[in-house]
Amino acid sequence: MAHAFFHSDEIWSAHPALAPCAWVVGGVTPRLDVSAQVKAQQSIARARLAESPEGEFPEIQAWRRVFSSMGQKPTQVRCAAESLLRRFRKEDALPPLHPLVDLCNAHSIAFATPIAVFDLAHIAGSLEVRFADGSESHEDFAGVHEPPAAGEIVFADAHSHAHARRWCHRQSARSAVRGETQQVLIVAEAIHASAGADIARLEDVLSRALGDVGCAVEACSLLSRAAPRIALPERPATPG
Numbered sequence: 001m002a003h004a005f006f007h008s009d010e011i012w013s014a015h016p017a018l019a020p021c022a023w024v025v026g027g028v029t030p031r032l033d034v035s036a037q038v039k040a041q042q043s044i045a046r047a048r049l050a051e052s053p054e055g056e057f058p059e060i061q062a063w064r065r066v067f068s069s070m071g072q073k074p075t076q077v078r079c080a081a082e083s084l085l086r087r088f089r090k091e092d093a094l095p096p097l098h099p100l101v102d103l104c105n106a107h108s109i110a111f112a113t114p115i116a117v118f119d120l121a122h123i124a125g126s127l128e129v130r131f132a133d134g135s136e137s138h139e140d141f142a143g144v145h146e147p148p149a150a151g152e153i154v155f156a157d158a159h160s161h162a163h164a165r166r167w168c169h170r171q172s173a174r175s176a177v178r179g180e181t182q183q184v185l186i187v188a189e190a191i192h193a194s195a196g197a198d199i200a201r202l203e204d205v206l207s208r209a210l211g212d213v214g215c216a217v218e219a220c221s222l223l224s225r226a227a228p229r230i231a232l233p234e235r236p237a238t239p240g
Contacts (some may be wrong), residue, residue: 003232005185008130011153012225017067020196021203022230023186024120024219025100025210030179032099034106037209041106045088048112054085057113062192063168070153072166079168080114098177103209104186111188111202114168116155116192118185120235122175125158127169127185127232138162141173155187185232 005022012018032092053076054060060082078086086095088109096102101117108115118127123196134150137160145170148154148162155164177184188206190199203222210217221230 001235003126004229005127005187005232006129006229007223008128009225009228010131011129012228013039014049015191016037016225017062017191017193017195018165018189019191019199020187020223021188021199021219022188022221022223023207023210024183024230024232025186025215026183026218027214027216028100028177028181028184030098031212032103032213032215034099034103034209034213035211038102038106042088042094043108045085045106045109045112046092048110049085049089054082054089054112057085057112058192058194059190059198060085062190062195063114066167066191067169070166072169076168077169080116080170081108081112081168084109085112098179099213100181100184100215101177103213104206106189107202107206107209111190111198113188113190113198113202115166115188115206116168116171117175117177118171118175118187119153119181120175120183120185120232121181123163123185123232123235124156124161125164127155127157129153129155132156132162136160136162138165139172139174140170141176 063079067074104115107114132148132152132154138146153167154162
């Protein structure tokens with residue numbers, strides 16, 4: 001079967017309001033100039049935060065309810081977008097990481113929506129958002145390998161590497177974007193009342209931004225339970 005990114009049917013059953021979008025993007029280099037796009041999206045986030053703190057955004061409140069349903073304290077284990085917004089509100093800036101990650105982080109805070117970026121060279125086979133069975137391993141940024149608990153929502157590949165833990169809380173160092181990264185999978189997920197319309201708008205805005213900075217959008221799909229998959233390019237098997 002061809003490699004793909006998708007959410008399991010169990011995830012769709014448990015969270016029918018989910019609205020994801022996924023991009024396969026090539027032409028990635030550490031020399032991308034994203035300054036104009038980042039500045040524009042940060043201005044949008046700054047204006048929203050001037051009106052209310054991130055905890056009052058409907059997008060964030062919806063993820064807090066999801067985290068509570070997973071048995072997590074939502075003010076201790078936050079979705080990635082809330083963590084970024086919280087830092088941006090306090091510092092009026094986000095630390096530069098890699099131009100593509102900076103671009104996606106800026107859109108994440110503007111849309112209050114978690115956006116993950118995975119280096120496809122370090123994903124084995126398909127990548128599925130599913131409930132963990134306890135066999136997976138997650139590598140944190142300190143190099144520590146952690147086993148997610150059975151029942152936790154993870155992004156798992158064919159070798160049981162958990163490329164994200166607690167759904168949209170924290171990515172793995174294994175597939176983090178690096179200087180040598182050339183091709184990525186970008187995933188945005190929303191679950192609030194207007195998620196479908198907002199994710200469609202994000203798909204348009206981010207796709208145009210990726211093109212403007214010189215990346216190649218090789219595939220892009222608004223995913224649904226009826227059409228849950230986006231094909232991933234065939235890649236050499238990842239060791240380990």
